[in-house]
Amino acid sequence: MKKFFNLALEYDFDIYVYSFPWPKKQLDLDPELPKIIEYYNNLIIKEANDNEKVFFIKYDNFWEQEYFVDPLRLNQKGAEKLTDILLKSKK
Numbered sequence: 001m002k003k004f005f006n007l008a009l010e011y012d013f014d015i016y017v018y019s020f021p022w023p024k025k026q027l028d029l030d031p032e033l034p035k036i037i038e039y040y041n042n043l044i045i046k047e048a049n050d051n052e053k054v055f056f057i058k059y060d061n062f063w064e065q066e067y068f069v070d071p072l073r074l075n076q077k078g079a080e081k082l083t084d085i086l087l088k089s090k091k
Contacts, residue, residue: 001047008053016086017044018057021078023068037061057089 008015019037026033041056048054067078074082 001044002049005048005051005054009051013053015051015054016057016089017048017054018059018082018086019061021059021063021067021074021082022061023065023071024062025065026071027062034061055089057086059085 005015019041022033022037030036045056048056063078063081067074067081069075
């Protein structure tokens with residue numbers, strides 16, 4: 001991952017990093033999920049090491065069920081919401 005981030009600097013391209021959104025009901029199945037997400041996010045942040053070409057998109061990781069087909073796939077409404085978040089985060 002560090003090499004990928006360094007290539008972004010070398011070739012001048014931006015990388016946008018975001019946590020995959022999860023349905024809120026997933027918390028009932030795995031209450032440790034927020035800690036797991038935070039752990040991996042922190043690893044990525046550490047690897048990015050303040051790289052000026054890496055941008056972290058922040059938003060609530062847990063969305064209402066109406067945005068999902070199942071726990072791992074957004075429906076059209078969810079995809080549009082995520083796209084809107086990503087577009088608004090661009091510099």
